[in-house]
Amino acid sequence: MLLSLAFKNLTRYGRRSLLTLILIAFSITVYLWMDGITRGIREQSFDNLINFETGHIQIRTKEYDEKKPFSEKNFLTDQNEIAAKLLKFDFVTGICMRTRLIGEIDNGRDSVPVVAWGIEPEKDKDVFNLYDFISEGALTEGGALLGKSLASDLDMGIGDYVYFTTRTTGGMLDSIELEVTGIVDSADPGVNNTAIFISLSDAEKFIDMKGVSQIAVKTRSLAALKTYCKTISEAFPDHDVLDWKQLGESFITFAETDWKYGLLFIYLFLFLAFVGFANTMLMSVYEKKREIGTLKALGMTDLQMQGVFVLEGFWLGLAGCLTGIVFGTLFIWYFTRHPLDYSKIMGGDQSNLGYKVLGKIPARWSIVPFYTSVLMSLITSMGASIFAARQTTKMSPAECLRTKQ
Amino acid sequence: MIFKYAIRNVMRNRRRSIGAMFAIFTGVVIVLFTQGLMDGMLIDLTDNYIKFQTGNFRFTTPDYGKRERFLPVDQLISDTPLLIDRLQSIPGIILVEKRVRFGLLMGQGENTVPAMGIGLDFKNTSLDIKAKITQGGIPVNGMVIGSGLAARIGCKTGDEILIATNTAEGGLNGIKVGVSGIFKYGITMFDNEVFFLDLASASRLLKLGEDFPEILVYARNPKAAERMESEIRTLNKEGLLIKNFSEQVGGYWSVILASMKILYIFEFIILVLASFVIFNTMMQTIFERLEEIGTLKALGMTDNAILWNFTVEGAVMGLLGGGIGGVAGHLMNIFLSKHALSFEKAMESVEMPMSYSFRNEPNVPFTVIAVIAAAVISGVAASIPALYAKKLSSAEALKKV
Structure with a gap:
């Protein structure tokens, strides 16, 4: 019942819900798009490192x-x-x-x-x-x-x-x-x-x-490289046995730091979405003061009351996330079909900006950013909703019912 | 009067207004942080390129330009001292430097690594070498070497190193030079690969005589450089190749400028997203005040006055939230300009003259623009629900209550 109540609340203010949804959807779209593009460059660089310099x-x-x-x-x-x-x-x-x-x-x-x-x-x-x-x-x-x-x-x-x-x-x-x-x-x-x-x-x-x-x-x-390395090391105790990650350590550190720095911007987007979300949910709470008062007077507990708003946030976050995933998927798909020409971007310069790539680099798929997206958007939306929903516990039914709306 | 109304309305439901303003505040802080970071990186990169490689202008022979990758020491500018004298007479030029760069395999004992030597006048250079010395000092005759390069070849101050390379005359020459100092610029590419040699030793090693392959010209700032460009180019009577900074950096520069444009678009989107909250808030405000809107319209307030009333209310929220965000973002950039984040390990493989410590660059004009943009975008966001209020007749508004 709480679930359907929360869903109904969402559709009551369609435009407001839509704008809040866009905040989450945009962050997720940018995240997936960035991940696809940079994953393509990063993994192509790793492939080149293995295939031209280090082997496994x-x-x-x-x-x-x-x-x-x-x-x-x-x-x-x-x-x-x-x-x-x-x-x-x-x-x-x-x-x-x-x-x-x-x-x-x-x-x-x-x-x-x-x-x-x-x-x-x-x-x-x-x-x-x-x-x-x-x-x-x-x-x-x-x-x-x-x-x-x-x-x-x-x-x-x-x-x-x-x-x-x-x-x-x-x-x-x-x-x-x-x-x-x-x-x-x-x-x-x-x-x-x-x-x-x-x-x-x-x-x-x-x-x-x-x-x-x-x-x-x-x-x-490549997945079992650690085990293989250990086996070879035991067979050759007088020699150094190194896998490609150890051999390309400085490059891998650069690529991973660069990606983490890129993620910082995604977190900033998500924080903005969190603030927008919290604002929407707070407005929703204050708008429904009389309803909250009525429901509380009829015996709804604080926890149930909070549940309604948290679930409202859950639905909105999920809808935003799914929209973001749809757009993000389309972007990645487009850039796998129409790869960015890294050499053209560099103006024909064969130098590198730290990555070991040249020419057209297609975006790459991975399941990781997709489940991370779901997790991040639900944390953002439900976190913001919990913050807003806690306000309902401070309200007594009488006080709520006295409110003029 | 509309402005006064707007302020009063903002204060009526403070909690809600603060929520909306906080979203704009967050948006402006994010915009200023990202812009400060990118500006800091761009200034660092430009500064390093100009100091180490390009000057504001650089004179070389045309053939040097074609073969620059090989740092050819046989491409000398004839009558270098005369050209330097002429350049120094141009008002606004703060420094003219002759330099020579040369590549070689540098070694000591069993250690051998590729390196780049830069022959320059230690007393007359744009590179503030003295401030970057971590051991020893600046020699009259001798070399100072990058900390990473010193570690890679295993040398310390006081050591004598044999350096051998091709000369301007075509043969191979080698000289022994004492290491007087070790520098650390905080730029991996230089600290790991570069050493500086005094002009006399460089000339002796490379058999240059009085002439050098590169003359770098420095102006007080980029605008001064732009102003003097035509005058500098008129000095070129010997068919030399003169390139300004952006002509030399080429491909990299286009990438950086394109990235900056993309960043501006993202920043605009951030403010638009933040303004959604203003939109939502104003929509709710209008529904709450339908009775007031109806009454005011019945009393003769024009549609446009209603529109402006709500639009200005949104803009005021944007201005207040953005203003506080502007101050906070600017203070954050000042703090991050003094406390750099170090990425020494991560930047080891980057072949660009970029410092591994990132500093944000505070930018007052940009901060002001961001705050104004926040106010304008918020006003525009508020104008959409305000248009709805404008279109309502007084009877309709009163009926909806």
Whole structure:
């Protein structure tokens, strides 16, 4: 009965209920829309991090230090034994070895620092997506794949020669001439701007030792990564075993902080909705003073009286939330079909604003913002209603009935 | 008289009026907070770009402009001292700086990281390096290094570092330079990658002589820069490339300006949403006062006077709520401009010259505009139910009681 009474109260002042509903609906629509867009950018960035840089899991030496790219301690020398052991785990679906070098690339006129990855041409695709993004040519011995914008800035194309200068593990500067045999047009600005890829055997010649800086592993499921990591760590106690979240920690921290900051604005919207809601419910309480007096005089308890108003808030919050979900869903759907062109927004600039994305990034769906929306709108609406409904407990039936309306 | 009526009516049902005003108050505080935050970030970003990279104007050779990514040290502005003298004679210019930036792999011991050197005159620079020094001091000849970069290569003040890079003549050159100081700007990109070198050492390392690749020109403020732009451009007789700040920042700048426009739309929507409460309140007020409306109309009050009466009542609520919100929001921005929120860890991967401490920027004109907008939007919201009251005849109004 209380439920239907509350519902009836809502329809008594249709226009007021509608405006209050819009407050909640707008907040939820903006929240869902923002979540869809930023989730798309964030998750695409995470995908790019995994598919181009980290793989699911990496095995490195315990002493590995990115700041010491030429230190012998950075290189695994027992890589073949590790690889053989790794392939025995049933959850491992692919492995490959990579060597990371820092050096300068130059075209005889200009030079720029780059990260050079020594990769296994046949096995790299078992873990990484690089090969799907080779727009021209291929990687061959003595050759190099260049990121598209790096090649363009250096004015290099297939068949041109570049010089790559780096240090050996002995500390000597060494420079080799590499033929540009392929161009990578990836979805990761880091790869396009500052990466070159050479064969692992060429990288070994460079560092002057038979070693690799990492073994990247692809597993059956990202969800079970912690368990897999633990199993691999137990098998290789003398090595560092890290998952992609540990490897990309600073980027993940940025992405999560950025999202939390975005959420702050949603909370501000919701607070505004809370204030509007409380105001509407208070007006509703004061308007119905005589009715409250009558109902109380007929024996309705304070709790039941409060229940009517809280349920009124519940219905209104639910209606606002559902409206917001409908509009929010439409927005997300639109932006999954018509992705935002991140590169166009950046004016063709291949730099990044912190995210590892390029080109068109569709919005992404997730169930999380939907149930969060329901929860947030009900908390907002019922919280505001409880605040207003408490006023009824302070009213005596006689006082209410004396009120002139 | 209508204004007096409106004030009196607002005071008649104080509790309800306070509720409506609180919604406007909240809306204005939210608007001022978001605007203060965005203004703070924008000012920080602009300031850092101008100080570190663009000046208000920058002179380079056209080829330098094309190859800027590689920081080519062979693209020198011939007769740099003469051009600087000429620029200094233009009224309104507060500083002219010659600089050279160069990229290299910097290392000490086994540590090697990519870095950027900036050769500049420590005594004549827009960068307030002295205030940012955390260890050591500013050298006559030597370098000061970013705190993150120092940590990454494992060096401290007093160490000597060998730096080697390509010269303006095309070969490779290296010199040993002492680390005199360590700076911390609070900008990850600079603290982790940049070191400053005195002009003489930079010239010796890069074999520059008297000429430099970049001349940065600083005006007192952006408006002064706009005024002197044509005069600066007339000095360009050697076919140099002159770019103002926004021409240099390009894509980023468009993104930021577009974001600001979107923010204005959101802020407008926030105030409209807050004004819904005024609408609701005024609607209820009108229904409550139908008897009064009928009586006043029967006594000869015009329809327009009725309309204005309720509209001004809504606007007064907007003005009061917005006014108090304006003061509160402005005070909050002042507080947050002095107590910055630090996001050092989160900003590590951002490749922009943006400080990792966010400070809100108090803005008096914007606060005034927000308060006026709150009053106007509230008035407009109140005018809708007021129109209903206007259309009622006195008999209709009295019948509805």
